[in-house]
Amino acid sequence: MKNDKNLKNWLTDFQLDHPLVIAGPCSAETEEQVLKIARELKDSDVSIFRAGIWKPRTRPGGFEGVGAIGLKWLQKAKAETGLLMAVEVANAAHVKLALEHDIDVLWIGARTTVNPFAVQEIADALEGTDKIVLLKNPVNPDLSLWIGGLERLYNANIKKLGVIHRGFSTYEKTKYRNNPEWQIAIDMQNKFPDLPLICDPSHITGKRDMIQEVSQQALDLNYDGLIIETHIDPDNAWSDAAQQVTPSVLKQIFHDLRVRKETDEADDYTMRMNKLRTQIDEFDSKILEILGGRMKIANQIGALKKEKNVAILQNKRWQEILDKMISEGSQKGLSEDFIVQLFKAIHQESIDHQEKIINS
Numbered sequence: 104m105k106n107d108k109n110l111k112n113w114l115t116d117f118q119l120d121h122p123l124v125i126a127g128p129c130s131a132e133t134e135e136q137v138l139k140i141a142r143e144l145k146d147s148d149v150s151i152f153r154a155g156i157w158k159p160r161t162r163p164g165g166f167e168g169v170g171a172i173g174l175k176w177l178q179k180a181k182a183e184t185g186l187l188m189a190v191e192v193a194n195a196a197h198v199k200l201a202l203e204h205d206i207d208v209l210w211i212g213a214r215t216t217v218n219p220f221a222v223q224e225i226a227d228a229l230e231g232t233d234k235i236v237l238l239k240n241p242v243n244p245d246l247s248l249w250i251g252g253l254e255r256l257y258n259a260n261i262k263k264l265g266v267i268h269r270g271f272s273t274y275e276k277t278k279y280r281n282n283p284e285w286q287i288a289i290d291m292q293n294k295f296p297d298l299p300l301i302c303d304p305s306h307i308t309g310k311r312d313m314i315q316e317v318s319q320q321a322l323d324l325n326y327d328g329l330i331i332e333t334h335i336d337p338d339n340a341w342s343d344a345a346q347q348v349t350p351s352v353l354k355q356i357f358h359d360l361r362v363r364k365e366t367d368e369a370d371d372y373t374m375r376m377n378k379l380r381t382q383i384d385e386f387d388s389k390i391l392e393i394l395g396g397r398m399k400i401a402n403q404i405g406a407l408k409k410e411k412n413v414a415i416l417q418n419k420r421w422q423e424i425l426d427k428m429i430s431e432g433s434q435k436g437l438s439e440d441f442i443v444q445l446f447k448a449i450h451q452e453s454i455d456h457q458e459k460i461i462n463s
């Protein structure tokens with residue numbers, strides 16, 4: 104699949120002078136809840152109302168969605184407010200029911216995108232549709248799996264396509280529920296510049312007080328839209344309570360967001376610079392992560408030296424490391440001076456770590 108200029112047509116058809124906004128609860132809970140939220144989102148920047156009907160839960164026993172009955176509530180909400188309706192579909196049966204109930208937008212969830220069989224089944228069920236289909240990134244940070252899903256949909260002649268960046272699972276603790284790994288979404292955007300890219304700050308952050316910040320980051324990176332979980336009573340939501348905001352908080356978030364014009368020369372500069380800075384920030388975090396890992400090994404070396412009563416400083420070994428790194432560094436365009444300075448600092452830190460262990 105190549106970039107296709109027509110990919111963005113469905114988005115331009117909205118004729119918005121701001122990014123596309125999709126909002127609504129994580130899950131449809133009751134008819135009353137759906138209607139109340141939809142009414143509050145009418146006459147705002149929101150164009151599409153979202154609600155999960157079938158909920159993929161990590162563990163059984165949680166609320167797994169109200170099922171097909173919820174589609175009727177969405178039809179009512181649409182008739183009353185004029186908002187387009189979006190639901191998550193995870194198999195052909197979901198697609199069939201969603202189409203029968205005239206749902207306008209179908210999104211494929213992160214747990215489904217990881218499974219090529221499921222995405223293919225959905226693509227086949229949607230073959231040639233004129234509905235809008237949005238593909239969330241897979242749970243794991245794998246750009247080709249995400250692109251693969253997109254290709255399955257594109258090959259099924261689905262023309263109104265977009266992708267949603269909702270962050271990625273990691274085993275490490277971070278401040279996010281799902282690590283954004285902005286670089287992956289930027290790579291997607293560079294490969295398909297005309298493919299609408301939507302950020303899901305709710306699932307990235309998992310916390311309502313971080314939604315503003317991540318939404319702004321997405322707009323600074325020239326995303327086309329945002330999908331934000333919105334509930335009339337977030338604390339008592341049946342799923343994802345911590346990350347949902349009220350309709351009035353959502354309106355405040357939009358009021359405070361700085362939306363950049365695409366055409367301005369200065370904006371082009373800012374946008375490109377932001378992309379580059381995001382990449383630098385990610386590299387810097389990785390450097391620290393690697394250094395932290397290296398020092399953990401140094402601690403183990405310290406413990407072994409203590410056990411065997413061996414001296415910390417092993418000059419021969421240190422010279423060998425330095426020579427090897429100078430030669431590898433020069434192949435990567437890094438100067439000898441820089442490598443010497445860098446590795447002296449790393450070596451010193453490593454000695455300090457070992458010193459602590461030996462003297463403990």
Ligand code: PEP
Binds near residue numbers: 306
């Ligand atoms: C959702 O949007 O409610 C959802 C389940 O999201 P994800 O697939 O990103 O986890």
Ligand code: MN
Binds near residue numbers: 129130332342343
């Ligand atoms: Mn959710």
